[in-house]
């Protein structure tokens with residue numbers, strides 16, 4: 001162990017939200033796949049139907065409504081919300097364990113869930129809102145993804161009326177035009193937030209060590 005590794009840091013909660021189709025899943029997957037970034041994904045529970053490309057337990061835990069209600073009622077969810085007519089929630093235990101071990105946790109959740117995380121631990125939340133460069137592009141991304149029926153796509157576009165105005169509640173905004181640029185910015189946000197003084201629990205002790213080593217040089 002080096003002296004600097006004893007500084008220690010509380011894990012942070014990196015929340016990425018956007019209207020459906022703006023690109024938050026693409027951006028969060030890139031973070032998870034990047035060998036330079038170590039972050040745990042919070043895998044949500046949902047009552048929505050699985051898309052063909054999704055794997056149960058990886059993208060979501062797909063569960064029946066009865067089970068969702070039981071989890072919510074027994075306090076097993078850190079936050080939960082109804083979005084586009086389905087229920088979504090964050091299982092509490094894996095998040096609390098990761099944070100306690102100093103690992104950062106990534107959330108792909110909506111603005112309602114983000115507000116609930118703010119209430120429980122504002123200082124530990126770093127929130128990023130992804131906007132599309134244009135509504136025509138948002139619509140064509142939803143269509144190009146080709147995983148939802150036209151009714152589902154219309155409902156998601158309709159919901160963008162409520163979701164887009166939530167931008168002002170977030171710490172950072174990404175207008176996701178060029179994917180590489182957006183990804184570079186997202187990674188920079190995470191790295192900068194990790195270096196915030198107030199997250200480094202053992203910093204004062206570390207600096208005391210530097211100072212006494214300086215004294216010893218005299």
Ligand SMILES: Nc1nc2c(ncn2[C@@H]2O[C@H](COP(=O)(O)OP(=O)(O)O)[C@@H](O)[C@H]2O)c(=O)[nH]1
Pocket residue numbers: 017018019020021025044045048079080081083084088089090108109110111112113114156
């Ligand atoms: N509050 C909350 N929102 C969630 C959770 N999981 C997913 N969501 C949000 O639910 C919305 C719908 O997600 P999804 O069905 O995967 O559709 P997509 O956004 O079009 O990919 C998105 O805004 C997600 O960020 C969760 O655990 N809690």
Ligand SMILES: Nc1ncnc2c1ncn2[C@@H]1O[C@H](COP(=O)(O)OP(=O)(O)O)[C@@H](O)[C@H]1O
Pocket residue numbers: 018019020021022023024025026027141142144145176177178179180182
């Ligand atoms: N910057 C971008 N330029 C072009 N297409 C993009 C960009 N970001 C994402 N996409 C595409 O748009 C579609 C929706 O992206 P996705 O990440 O699933 O959105 P969300 O999770 O916000 O609903 C996907 O087909 C994805 O490949």
